[in-house]
Amino acid sequence: MKLDIAVLSGDGIGPEVTAQAIKALEAVAHSFDHSFIFKEALVGAIAIDKTGNPLPDKTLELCVNTDAVLFGAIGDPKYDNNPSAPVRPEQGLLKLRKELGLYANIRPVKAYSTLLDQSPLKREIIEGTDISIYRELTGGIYFGKKSLSEDGTVASDLCEYSKGEIERISHLAFKAAQKRRKKLTLVDKANVLESSRLWRKVVGEIAKQYKDVTLDFLFVDNAAMQMILNPSQFDVILTENMFGDIISDEASVIGGSIGLLASASVGDTCCMFEPIHGSYPQATGKGIANPIAAILSAAMLLEHFDLLGEAKAIRDAVEKALELNLTTPDLNNENPLTTEKVGDFIADYI
Amino acid sequence: MKLDIAVLSGDGIGPEVTAQAIKALEAVAHSFDHSFIFKEALVGAIAIDKTGNPLPDKTLELCVNTDAVLFGAIGDPKYDNNPSAPVRPEQGLLKLRKELGLYANIRPVKAYSTLLDQSPLKREIIEGTDISIYRELTGGIYFGKKSLSEDGTVASDLCEYSKGEIERISHLAFKAAQKRRKKLTLVDKANVLESSRLWRKVVGEIAKQYKDVTLDFLFVDNAAMQMILNPSQFDVILTENMFGDIISDEASVIGGSIGLLASASVGDTCCMFEPIHGSYPQATGKGIANPIAAILSAAMLLEHFDLLGEAKAIRDAVEKALELNLTTPDLNNENPLTTEKVGDFIADYI
Ligand SMILES: CC(C)[C@H](C(=O)O)[C@@H](O)C(=O)O
Ligand SMILES: CC(C)[C@H](C(=O)O)[C@@H](O)C(=O)O
Numbered sequence: 162m163k164l165d166i167a168v169l170s171g172d173g174i175g176p177e178v179t180a181q182a183i184k185a186l187e188a189v190a191h192s193f194d195h196s197f198i199f200k201e202a203l204v205g206a207i208a209i210d211k212t213g214n215p216l217p218d219k220t221l222e223l224c225v226n227t228d229a230v231l232f233g234a235i236g237d238p239k240y241d242n243n244p245s246a247p248v249r250p251e252q253g254l255l256k257l258r259k260e261l262g263l264y265a266n267i268r269p270v271k272a273y274s275t276l277l278d279q280s281p282l283k284r285e286i287i288e289g290t291d292i293s294i295y296r297e298l299t300g301g302i303y304f305g306k307k308s309l310s311e312d313g314t315v316a317s318d319l320c321e322y323s324k325g326e327i328e329r330i331s332h333l334a335f336k337a338a339q340k341r342r343k344k345l346t347l348v349d350k351a352n353v354l355e356s357s358r359l360w361r362k363v364v365g366e367i368a369k370q371y372k373d374v375t376l377d378f379l380f381v382d383n384a385a386m387q388m389i390l391n392p393s394q395f396d397v398i399l400t401e402n403m404f405g406d407i408i409s410d411e412a413s414v415i416g417g418s419i420g421l422l423a424s425a426s427v428g429d430t431c432c433m434f435e436p437i438h439g440s441y442p443q444a445t446g447k448g449i450a451n452p453i454a455a456i457l458s459a460a461m462l463l464e465h466f467d468l469l470g471e472a473k474a475i476r477d478a479v480e481k482a483l484e485l486n487l488t489t490p491d492l493n494n495e496n497p498l499t500t501e502k503v504g505d506f507i508a509d510y511i
Numbered sequence: 512m513k514l515d516i517a518v519l520s521g522d523g524i525g526p527e528v529t530a531q532a533i534k535a536l537e538a539v540a541h542s543f544d545h546s547f548i549f550k551e552a553l554v555g556a557i558a559i560d561k562t563g564n565p566l567p568d569k570t571l572e573l574c575v576n577t578d579a580v581l582f583g584a585i586g587d588p589k590y591d592n593n594p595s596a597p598v599r600p601e602q603g604l605l606k607l608r609k610e611l612g613l614y615a616n617i618r619p620v621k622a623y624s625t626l627l628d629q630s631p632l633k634r635e636i637i638e639g640t641d642i643s644i645y646r647e648l649t650g651g652i653y654f655g656k657k658s659l660s661e662d663g664t665v666a667s668d669l670c671e672y673s674k675g676e677i678e679r680i681s682h683l684a685f686k687a688a689q690k691r692r693k694k695l696t697l698v699d700k701a702n703v704l705e706s707s708r709l710w711r712k713v714v715g716e717i718a719k720q721y722k723d724v725t726l727d728f729l730f731v732d733n734a735a736m737q738m739i740l741n742p743s744q745f746d747v748i749l750t751e752n753m754f755g756d757i758i759s760d761e762a763s764v765i766g767g768s769i770g771l772l773a774s775a776s777v778g779d780t781c782c783m784f785e786p787i788h789g790s791y792p793q794a795t796g797k798g799i800a801n802p803i804a805a806i807l808s809a810a811m812l813l814e815h816f817d818l819l820g821e822a823k824a825i826r827d828a829v830e831k832a833l834e835l836n837l838t839t840p841d842l843n844n845e846n847p848l849t850t851e852k853v854g855d856f857i858a859d860y861i
Contacts, residue, residue, distance in 0.1 A: 251702045281739050286631045302652075302670060307705035316709035317671035320652060324664040350753070352601045355657040359666035385761035386769075389631050389739065403700070407757055411735035419736075 165227040171205040173440025174450035175233025181452035181504030182459040188511035205235030205250040215253025232435035262428035266298040279417030295334040296405025327363040334399040335371040344396035420451030423458035434458040448499035478510035515577040521555040523790025524800035525583025531802035531854025532809040538861040555585030555600040565603025582785035612778035616646040629767030645684040646755025684749040685721040694746035770801030773808035784808040798849035828860035
């Protein structure tokens with residue numbers, strides 16, 4: 162197979178970890194006789210520094226015309242403490258999601274048995290946890306009308322959802338549940354929000370087309386509790402943009418290894434793969450960043466194109482690295498390897 | 512002191528636990544020579560059943576004319592699975608908050624040393640946790656304009672905040688921080704929401720009046736992670752209505768003892784005290800509900816009226832019950848006491 166892949170490595174540790182993901186993909190291309198063409202482009206704080214725009218037109222154009230986007234991370238402390246700066250790195254990411262129509266963000270959260278003791282939660286609580294979170298990514302309060310009164314004393318954000326927006330991601334989530342443990346939990350706040358009541362109605366209707374999947378509903382406040390009390394009860398979680406942001410970040414730490422978590426953002430015509438850890442500026446350039454999340458994002462990319470054997474080769478190599486404890490300092494404080502050496506081991510193993 | 516107290520015990524285990532809180536208050540009145548007059552009224556599902564209205568006018572009128580409201584819990588499974596029913600118990604609670612102007616919901620979260628092993632989190636993670644959450648309770652997306660298109664395919668909720676709404680709760684939160692460890696964390700999503708940017712601006716301004724308090728900012732997704740990774744970093748958390756709902760429920764389970772958590776909702780002219788556990792319908796009438804959260808809510812009521820010695824008498828009695836393990840089955844599976852017996856012990860000890 163021939164794939165054109167745009168590489169947006171972005172800020173902080175983004176470039177370091179993305180380089181390892183590319184290495185893994187190159188090893189796969191070599192072993193399985195594929196042709197992957199990588200083209201780099203700017204995004205985030207580095208794009209602001211160089212062009213004044215967190216998502217330069219050239220970058221967007223490249224992404225629109227490739228098969229997939231490999232994304233690193235964005236964010237720089239010089240913008241974080243000034244959220245009302247006129248231009249911010251996040252705007253680049255939000256615009257990219259919207260322009261590419263990446264309406265579904267998929268985040269697997271798994272408790273790796275070799276790492277159970279790294280979790281802040283007790284072993285018996287997280288054992289067996291294996292969740293796939295489907296977060297709506299281009300609607301809701303993130304993209305609704307915002308306003309600020311002229312005198313600056315009243316501000317508002319609109320959370321709006323249409324039936325169509327709910328339907329398209331729901332189908333993806335139900336299909337995923339069919340291939341998994343056949344349980345889907347809709348997280349909402351239907352006891353308070355009109356938009357949540359629409360979610361409940363539409364998802365309830367769609368469920369009739371997926372009779373083998375059990376649907377249940379959970380208020381977001383309760384979900385935030387259940388994620389800690391009993392995370393292994395969840396199979397597929399489906400939710401709107403803001404709740405998905407909160408609940409998936411909460412879920413990401415229960416496995417004890419945020420450096421291992423990958424994500425896919427998909428739409429009808431494009432797809433993007435991204436580690437969830439963010440730009441982690443304090444670690445930049447030190448060779449201590451865990452590349453596994455980026456490498457597993459590459460595996461999700463392969464799965465998206467049905468290259469299942471290829472993805473498995475990456476996953477096996479990652480499991481081997483974990484088993485042999487050939488990992489970065491976050492998971493190994495005795496004999497840690499550098500970001501690059503972990504990437505080398507995984508690429509060689511493939 | 513003479514206090515008129517409205518008692519809204521509501522649904523599920525509400526009446527059982529509220530009865531124990533009243534017993535504790537009566538013991539205090541007796542020992543410290545106060546006069547507390549209790550007047551009961553209907554709220555929630557039981558009010559719907561009896562009057563068709565989750566907050567009958569008579570109830571509201573009683574609350575407006577008392578010094579404080581002691582609240583039990585609301586909610587009944589027959590409404591939970593039908594969130595679009597025209598009348599729901601939650602509407603009673605939301606209306607009560609709004610009509611009484613209870614704009615600040617205060618929830619203390621403490622890891623009791625005798626109960627550390629009950630937590631789903633590891634002991635070393637939660638040890639020393641002592642947080643006071645200030646959640647805005649009468650604004651934001653809970654009370655913003657809701658709309659549903661005529662054909663039922665587009666729904667929206669508006670999240671709106673004014674400077675004044677932010678200021679009044681912020682002053683309470685800063686004052687609380689001054690009496691505690693002098694740290695205040697504002698939880699928001701200022702990298703995405705206009706309303707959050709207003710929060711950041713207004714709270715930043717107010718901070719100048721409280722120079723002894725250190726203010727920091729945390730995005731809500733990050734807060735959801737930090738609450739699990741390192742809860743003892745927090746002192747006072749200040750946040751808007753919806754984020755407060757989610758983060759405070761998440762926080763409530765880390766101590767391992769949701770049956771111990773009380774809350775106060777205060778405004779300029781009224782105040783209400785409530786255990787946070789909810790109506791827990793499965794436990795109704797079995798004598799297994801933990802009354803301590805309701806009893807500690809009574810202690811918060813006394814503190815609100817500066818009856819500090821009186822509140823301490825309740826807290827000491829509660830600590831004694833925990834120390835002697837004279838508790839309900841959620842905390843004691845060997846020799847559990849009933850709800851009433853725990854209440855008796857605490858009232859006697861006072
Ligand atoms: C950077 C920020 C705008 C973004 C979001 O809130 O969506 C991030 O938290 C994420 O989850 O990808
Ligand atoms: C019952 C519900 C409307 C309420 C809320 O969301 O405020 C509850 O969850 C709470 O936190 O008191």
